[in-house]
Amino acid sequence: MKKKKDRESGVKDVVLQRQNDWLSRNLQHFSHCQLELATGGFTEVLGSGASGTVYRGVLPPDQQLVAVKRLDKAVTEAQDQEFKTEVKVIGGTNHKNLVKLVGFCNQGLHRLLVYEFMRNGSLADLLFGEGHSRPSWYTRAEIASAVARGLFYLHEECSTQIIHCDIKPQNILLDESMTAKISDFGLAKLLKVGQTRTLTGIRGTKGYCAPEWFKNMPVTTKVDVYSFGILLLELVCCRSKLEMEAENEDEVVLADWAYECYQEGQVSRLVESDNDAMANIGKVEKFVKVAIWCIQDDPSLRPGMNKIVRMLEGSVQIPIPPDMSRWPMEWTVSDFQPSNICTGIKGVIGNGACGLNSYCRMESGMFPRCDCPQGYVFKDPLDQSSGCVRNFAPQDCLVKEEGRRDDGGDRFDLVEMVNTDFPNGDYQILVSVSEDTCRGACLSDCLCDAALYRGGTCYKKRMPMSNGNVDLSNGGKTLFKVRRQNSTSSTTKKKDQLLLNATVGWFLLGSSIFVNIIFVLASCPWRKNPLNSKVGETLDQGALSSNLRRFAYKEMETATGGFKQVLGSGSSGTVYKGVINDHNSEKLVAIKVLDKVHVMEGHDVREFTTEVTIIGETNHKNLTRLVGFCNEGQHRVLVYEFMSNGSLADFLFGGGETRPNWYTRTRIAYSVARGLVYLHEECNTPIIHCDIKPQNILLDCSMTARISDFGLSKLMKANQTRTTTAIRGTKGYLAPEWFRNVPVTPKVDVHSFGIVLLELVCCRKNFMMEVEKEEEMVLVDWAYDCYSKGKLHKLLGDDKDAMEDMVRVERLVKVSIWCIQEDPSLRPSMKKVVHMLEGAVLVSEPPDPNSFMSAI
Secondary structure (H helix, E strand, O other): OHHHHHHHHHHHHHHHHHHHHHHOOOOEEOOHHHHHHHOOOOOOEEEEOOOEEEEEEEEOOOOEEEEEEEEOOOOOHHHHHHHHHHHHHHHOOOOOOEOOEEEEEEEOOEEEEEEEOOOOOEHHHHHHOOOOOOOOHHHHHHHHHHHHHHHHHHHHHOOOEEEOOOOOHHHEEEOOOOOEEEOOOOOOEEEOOOOOEEOOOOOOOOOOOOHHHHHOOOEEOHHHHHHHHHHHHHHHHOOOOEOOOOOOHHHOEHHHHHHHHHHOOOHHHHHOOOHHHHHOHHHHHHHHHHHHHHOOOOHHHOOOHHHHHHHHHOOOOOOOOOOOOOOOOOOOOOOOOOOOHHHHOOOOOOOOOOOOOOEEEEEOOOEEEEEOOOOEEEEEOOEEEEEEEEOOOOOOOOOOOOOOOOOOOOOEEEEEEEOEEOOOOEEEEEOOOOHHHHHHHHHOOOOOOEEEEEOOEEEEEOOOOOOEEEOOOOOOEEEEEEEOOOOOOOOHHHHHHHHHHHHHHHHHHHOOOOOOOOOOOOOOOOOOOOOHHHOOOOOOHHHOOOOOEEOOHHHHHHHOOOOOOEEEEOOOEEEEEEEEEEOOEEEEEEEEEEOHHHHHHOHHHHHHHHHHHHHHHOOOOOEOOEEEEEEEOOEEEEEEEOOOOOEHHHHHHOOOOOOOOHHHHHHHHHHHHHHHHHHHHHOOOOEEOOOOOHHHEEEOOOOOEEEOOOOOOEEOOOOOOOEOOOOOOOOOOOOHHHHOOOOEOOHHHHHHHHHHHHHHHHOOOOEOOOOOOHHHOEHHHHHHHHHHOOOHHHHOOOOHHHHOOHHHHHHHHHHHHHHOOOOHHHOOOHHHHHHHHOOOOOOOOOOOOOHHHHHO
């Protein structure tokens, strides 16, 4: 009987191990036995909560201190989902104000999370702990700003937007330097790209929950804003949100008391025994005003975290907050809900009740159900609101070697979905046509993913499509384009074999723990990675991130059809278009193959290692995402997400007849700047890119700019501002200090960004021999000459959109001139650059960028 149970347990562990593939692959997977040893039998308790207990632990071989969170042994379905959410969310984030997850255990009924150890405990300990003296005002203000920056990253800068759902002092931890880090993502809710609201059950902690949680309405990132407002008041006043032992009845509820003090002009009452705060009463009042804005009952009145960060930093004015009509303390849950959630909610949520490319239909009992069209699968099989993705290769819009496009007629069919509509996504409407004409128009159009035919009108649609719903009143049919089963791509022909390879590969990877650990106990051995013995000695595997999928070289050949379709090439290698199998669906990718000669010389081995390490650990919507890599023998291959709109160089200098849209160019400038802020100031390990240029800025399907090609990047230690390195980068974008044998700083990227910004403004290269006048040859010199003479219009040619926006043109040119100053100390940081670009701060008159050299 016991053997049977052991076999069943072993099978369950194998299934759980395979499930761990999607949990997060940049984490160490521990056995329960290993964590029991690390914690000394779970003896030293650091804290406990509703879902489990946190213990102090030590990991061999370097005696790394960790905090081990163990969920209660009776793992309910809800707790298991909470565990998976926390692993998935934290494992994919990288920000200096978020707690770093080291690893996890998902064995049998055991669910444990292993975090970096926070030596100074939680913010709750600091503010309300017995025996703690009141922390300084400066420390509290820094913590407030840090938490705000962490939330801004989660809400607006992560590749997947995240609502934390439980911001409170107990979930803000403090490291040895008192840097605040947001933790405990167990209740977090992920948002799809472009989505602003989500349906979910009530989450969070009483007293920090926003009113909309109790009104049966979709929640937004503004629920975190509300919680942050309460937290901010607690930081200002060094007291809890609710104190029954307060001397005066009007001081019991902190939010009410703070608003009353503010309204009466007596903010000093909140901090009257705090000499530090009293000496900074102007800043105290500013924080209280921000907090009052955050806790407005109406979510639409609360500012976004981006604006809050700027309010706290003083870069924007804080308007007087409106009167507050406080809700009663005893909440009642409203019974209201629309008669048909699928159709009733689409006006409120950008992507509808279900995600992109998914459709919603009502079941008996008034419950909505999300489904995927034929040929599509859920993006996340465990979350049916995650939206759907194709499980086949889409029609190719690129012109093939014989000079014609794929007409799709013999490779694709149209699947009917009656009374189903996707109201958004139309890009062309054909009127007074037959259904056959509509079908033919979609099949022959490589851009057409589906078509709605209704009443003689054909609505051609392309991905992504939102607000999909089944409604008998629609009266039409949606025709979805799917690949015929006997017409698979080169990848789908071997789909089963690839899936088997991937499963076996991930099973082996999942069993790997501690590549370099020599700690071995007979009762509980620390297992060694079985894959390491197969890797060539030319590359240190310890430097590679495991947040990525590892491919065999044969898979790369298959994915690219023998490396045929070139997307671009550079000094270190060539990029090809490919298709890989990803969770039973096909995914377009860009595959970068390093030149063999460079690999043999060892030059690009370091470049490869650097790029994999850096990109594998970063997560920002303005950075290119690395999907995986190949490191087999002498082959070095990087697999990126596919950027359908190519590079910024293609966009600006591709030789099109019309000048690229001015507003698109400004948006690209802002995106690149924000990506660089993340690299320089917000990553756990600050990064200097070293090679910012148009060729290394890629554009996705929505023209969002993504910084790519981290091969020349330089990592910096925490608090380090300079680093020594050999000359890197591309001629024409290099900062002068590269040639002076002095340590470089992030200001080298600022210089390169200044050049790119001028190219974006003027739609021309930095250096052009084919110009009418000699003074126009070097863009930076010509731009400064035009600026100093008040003739900026000369830079714009016949760009009417830009000519009508000369205030912004002047601001961008001034910012670029500041960026390209010869003296690095005169260049602004990228954070200041973002503020200047967005108009949050005034841009002062820049000096001649060459004045530093002329003074030497």
